[in-house]
Amino acid sequence: MNFCSQCGSAALSFEVPRGDNRSRYVCGHCGTVHYTNPKIVTGCLPLWDGKVLLARRSIAPRYGFWNVPSGYMENGETVEEGACREVREEVEASVTNIRLHTLYSLPHINQVYIHFLGDLKGPGAFGVGEESLEARLFAEEDVPWEEIAFTSSTFSLRRFFEDQKKGQAQVHIGQLLPPGQK
Amino acid sequence: MNFCSQCGSAALSFEVPRGDNRSRYVCGHCGTVHYTNPKIVTGCLPLWDGKVLLARRSIAPRYGFWNVPSGYMENGETVEEGACREVREEVEASVTNIRLHTLYSLPHINQVYIHFLGDLKGPGAFGVGEESLEARLFAEEDVPWEEIAFTSSTFSLRRFFEDQKKGQAQVHIGQLLPPGQK
Ligand SMILES: [Zn+2]
Ligand SMILES: [Zn+2]
Missing domain, CATH: 2.20.70.10 (Ubiquitin Ligase Nedd4; Chain: W;)
Known part of the structure; x- marks a missing residue:
């Protein structure tokens, strides 16, 4: 300024x-x-048959890396509406039954990620949005863990598969502190 | 601008x-x-023995009305840290065991309220901060429902007492749309 x-x-x-x-x-x-003030990044992890839909980024930062469909929340929308909008834009899908999954703070860059879970309408009910190179459903064993764009996405994915094994969903709170801080 | x-x-x-x-x-x-982009208002409803601690506002807007301790999240903090800071500032208390309670969007004014629940350390373990006229523990039947400052607080209080009766806590998602919208 x-x-x-x-x-x-x-x-x-x-x-x-x-x-x-x-x-x-x-x-x-x-x-x-x-x-x-901090900004909200809102998103949703689309699900089908225990698999998760990720988008490969066609934009910076982290070009070519895989991500949970998400982006800055805009004025005039609710957090859930923003999450559904990002899913439409990035993977051309609509999700139903959306429920809160993670709340993840990045205090050193003034961001808060809010991720939901949502159900796809079918195993092929998605496309590839303008900000994506590719979109694909992954079972846990196929997730490209080394190529996930952001720690917020890794956090959401890990917690989802853990919850799935336990057969019990809950909301997870997390944070990333800068290197050296605890 | x-x-x-x-x-x-x-x-x-x-x-x-x-x-x-x-x-x-x-x-x-x-x-x-x-x-x-929308701003986050973060706060925490301090609890003791089934009662809730509210603060009466000494500042505009809604001077004199009762509120869940909360305020704008600041850069450099996590959502939970911001909630605990607001509790310290408004009712001079520390809360433990904080857990997410509500996520409440107000799209027409570009705000998202995030409220936690937290446990007080005793029935008198609080004070009156600079932005408060008074702080008091309320049982459900004593809550001054007509004098609650914001709908986000009413939402948090209603959901808390409902959950308490059910003996089951969960995270609640809500929103307030402007008059006439649905
Ligand atoms: Zn200029
Ligand atoms: Zn000036």
Whole structure:
């Protein structure tokens, strides 16, 4: 942030506003406090017959890696609507019976992943969206673990297959801390 | 948004960027696309002996109304850390054994509430934070339902007491749509 988006002034300082307890960009001209907050990445792991549908990314970052269909939640939608939209966009599928699966924080990059599980309408009821190179159903033993795009996806996949073996679904909370932190 | 925060230009247009499918503020001078996304409000309902701890707000909006301790999630924290921070700030308590309770979207104001449940350390192990007028433990029959600050809090409270009667906790997904929408 170089300029105040309210008044256009370059007189920004990074300081603790009065009554606050952490630093924000504050405009020295018009007084506006510019807050920034974590973003939600919402997605859904489409299921069919114990298999999971993954999409191979055709965009950066992690081009060519496999991912749970997911993306930034947009204004004007619910978390579930965003997850279903991402499934439509990335693997051209609709999912039913969606249920919450994971809540995964990445505090060092200010992101929170929220993944649902959802049922596909058939073993071939999907396509390949613009941001995907390929989409494929994987049984656990076929998942390309070394080629999963993000730790949030690995977390969701591991927990799904564990729950499936136990025959019991639950919501899982996780986080990734930067290297060296615990 | 009146000025580009990157270059200070006033040449902003609200348009669909190339390769995108929804309108954003785009700078005609430097080309920066300004994304805005929903914010997370994180909180925790502190529990003791089947009772819930609520805080009466000393700030706008909804001054004087009762609320589940909660507030905007900040950069650099996990969702759970944010919830515990809000409990410390608003009712000067620490909670243990925190578990996810609700995920509640308000798409018309671009907010997502995430509420946890947590256990207090004793029936008097709390205080009154700066943004609160008062804090009090309520049994279900004593909850001031007409004076609850936000629908997200009412949702969390109703679901908590229902689950308690069933003897079974689960995660609840909800949403508030603007009047007239369904
Ligand atoms: Zn300004
Ligand atoms: Zn610009």
